[in-house]
Amino acid sequence: MDIEIFIGNLDDPDFDYGQGDWSGNCPSRISPFFPKPHNAFSYLIDLIGSGRIEGRQTDWGTWVAPLYPSEIVKLMEGLYEGDDLRYIVEIANQLIADQKYALVACEIG
DSSP, X not given: OEEEEEEXXXXXXXXXXXXXXXXXXXXXXXSOOOSSHHHHHHHXXXXXXXXXXXXXXXXXXXXXXXXXXXXXXXXXXXXXXXXXXXXHHHHHHTSOTTSOEEEEEEEEO
């Protein structure tokens, strides 16, 4: 089973953050997959599970945190460096700054 981290669309009509049925309830991907997802995957699930950031499990293998682009970058700064961090910053800079997006950790496959 592969794991991935990406930014998703909270307004996806096929996604229900609050009342999902846990069968494919994952927001549509609007970013490329983040590089080297293993540390970020575990970290995001831990942050959500401990209540340190808003978020929830929305599917058997999907966890979603609604965050602003700047918050996504701040979270990833402790996990990524160099070219990998610059890549994530470039992705976040293409988003609308005052709009929340889904930071998604998911199992694929």
